[in-house]
Amino acid sequence: MSGSRATLLSLLVLAAWGCGDDRGREVRADGRLAGAAHGWNVVLVSVDTQRVDRLGAYGYQRRVTSPRTDALLLGAGARFERAMSPRGATWPAMATVLTGLYPTGHGVIRNGYGFPDDLPTLPRILQAAGYQTGAFLNNMHKANHSGWDEFYYGRGDDRRLVRKTHEWIRTLDRDRPFFLWAHFFGPHSPYHMAKLLEVMPGVDPEYDGPIKMGKVALDRILREQIPLDEADLEQLNALYDAAVLATDRNVGRLIDGLRTAPRADRTLFVYTSDHGEELYEHHDYFYHACSVYQTVLHVPLAIVAPGLIAPGTVLEPVVELADVMPTLLDLIDVEAPAEQHGISLVRLLERPDAAGASRAAFSEYDDTAIRTVLSDDWKLVLNPDEIEPQCVPGAPDFPFPIARLELYDLSTDPGETRNLADQHPDLVRKLEQLVEERFAGMSDRGQDQEIPEELRKELEALGYLAN
Numbered sequence: 001m002s003g004s005r006a007t008l009l010s011l012l013v014l015a016a017w018g019c020g021d022d023r024g025r026e027v028r029a030d031g032r033l034a035g036a037a038h039g040w041n042v043v044l045v046s047v048d049t050q051r052v053d054r055l056g057a058y059g060y061q062r063r064v065t066s067p068r069t070d071a072l073l074l075g076a077g078a079r080f081e082r083a084m085s086p087r088g089a090t091w092p093a094m095a096t097v098l099t100g101l102y103p104t105g106h107g108v109i110r111n112g113y114g115f116p117d118d119l120p121t122l123p124r125i126l127q128a129a130g131y132q133t134g135a136f137l138n139n140m141h142k143a144n145h146s147g148w149d150e151f152y153y154g155r156g157d158d159r160r161l162v163r164k165t166h167e168w169i170r171t172l173d174r175d176r177p178f179f180l181w182a183h184f185f186g187p188h189s190p191y192h193m194a195k196l197l198e199v200m201p202g203v204d205p206e207y208d209g210p211i212k213m214g215k216v217a218l219d220r221i222l223r224e225q226i227p228l229d230e231a232d233l234e235q236l237n238a239l240y241d242a243a244v245l246a247t248d249r250n251v252g253r254l255i256d257g258l259r260t261a262p263r264a265d266r267t268l269f270v271y272t273s274d275h276g277e278e279l280y281e282h283h284d285y286f287y288h289a290c291s292v293y294q295t296v297l298h299v300p301l302a303i304v305a306p307g308l309i310a311p312g313t314v315l316e317p318v319v320e321l322a323d324v325m326p327t328l329l330d331l332i333d334v335e336a337p338a339e340q341h342g343i344s345l346v347r348l349l350e351r352p353d354a355a356g357a358s359r360a361a362f363s364e365y366d367d368t369a370i371r372t373v374l375s376d377d378w379k380l381v382l383n384p385d386e387i388e389p390q391c392v393p394g395a396p397d398f399p400f401p402i403a404r405l406e407l408y409d410l411s412t413d414p415g416e417t418r419n420l421a422d423q424h425p426d427l428v429r430k431l432e433q434l435v436e437e438r439f440a441g442m443s444d445r446g447q448d449q450e451i452p453e454e455l456r457k458e459l460e461a462l463g464y465l466a467n
């Protein structure tokens with residue numbers, strides 16, 4: 001056994017030993033979960049730009065990136081192997097988590113768009129149900145959120161975010177449950193969290209190539225299409241992994257500090273990400289907003305309910321971020337809004353071994369007709385208007401080329417490199433029909449929105465409106 005493998009294993013063993021099963025009760029004997037967490041606290045942990053395949057619990061072995069997240073969240077309850085985001089952009093994806101609706105349905109179809117005033121959102125619903133609500137965000141803080149008693153923006157500093165979260169927890173009324181949303185920014189470009197780590201295998205301190213932890217330098221690679229060699233890509237990947245590990249430490253700190261929260265033993269945790277990240281796998285692109293591939297749309301998802309859901313539960317069916325809200329409301333027995341595009345996953349959680357009918361997962365793309373659908377192992381990308389999204393600020397001649405039809409067999413081609421659309425016209429048609437049926441007649445709440453000029457400038461400066 002190599003030294004690094006031995007270190008990895010011992011870290012995982014220590015992590016598993018140190019937490020998870022020590023939370024107290026046996027898994028609920030009757031196995032029924034609907035309403036079983038009535039009155040429990042709810043903690044939503046979302047990590048911006050967190051790729052599934054860089055987390056240890058999802059099989060990443062190259063470097064140790066997520067020991068605490070694996071132990072405290074991904075291995076401590078139910079982990080979903082195939083959870084899908086509706087869009088590779090923060091605001092649309094997180095608004096889906098907070099509403100149970102696809103972007104068209106909630107209207108936050110682009111970064112910068114707002115929630116409709118009359119839309120029931122998770123914080124509004126839980127606040128009305130008597131919850132104390134607090135949002136601690138390192139992205140999307142400029143949206144017109146409501147339903148939060150406490151609202152804090154951490155200026156991109158995840159460690160400060162955790163500290164403020166703990167301060168808030170200490171002020172809470174012990175007679176009422178709380179709903180906490182903590183959104184971490186660590187793995188987002190320019191991967192600056194990586195600099196907090198002194199040692200990360202693969203990060204070359206002597207490296208002097210174009211990959212630098214700075215937005216200007218990284219943008220320049222795309223804008224000027226500077227070719228990257230193996231050493232550059234190794235540095236890019238190691239930096240991203242280091243940023244993931246730095247975030248993992250902050251996620252661990254967050255959970256540690258919640259052990260003394262009011263009613264801590266009755267706390268539901270949801271861990272997820274808004275989207276992943278391209279690291280040069282498709283069309284020489286890094287970042288996320290232009291991608292329609294699994295590198296970006298496949299996200300981690302875990303639901304932890306100590307005493308209710310057995311640690312180490314692994315669920316294979318395709319699920320969507322739109323399922324998070326109906327599932328949470330079902331668990332805590334709070335009525336869901338009439339209109340939900342997701343479904344409660346409680347039945348799946350109750351009977352993880354009973355394979356249900358497979359579902360399809362969908363994604364949208366701003367106000368364009370670009371859509372994706374994942375059904376079993378088949379992924380279809382539709383771009384009927386043959387739009388060429390512009391992905392790099394100041395580089396109008398560098399589109400992210402999405403074909404009119406792209407079909408991938410993820411069972412043999414998980415990297416989505418071989419377009420099989422021409423070989424399987426019947427399957428393409430069937431998947432197209434799934435998309436048509438899914439979005440037919442859906443309320444479009446995004447069509448009349450505009451981004452306020454000042455906010456547009458801010459988001460453009462951050463590169464959020466590149467496409």
Ligand SMILES: [Zn+2]
Nearest residue numbers: 048049090274
């Ligand atoms: Zn994001």
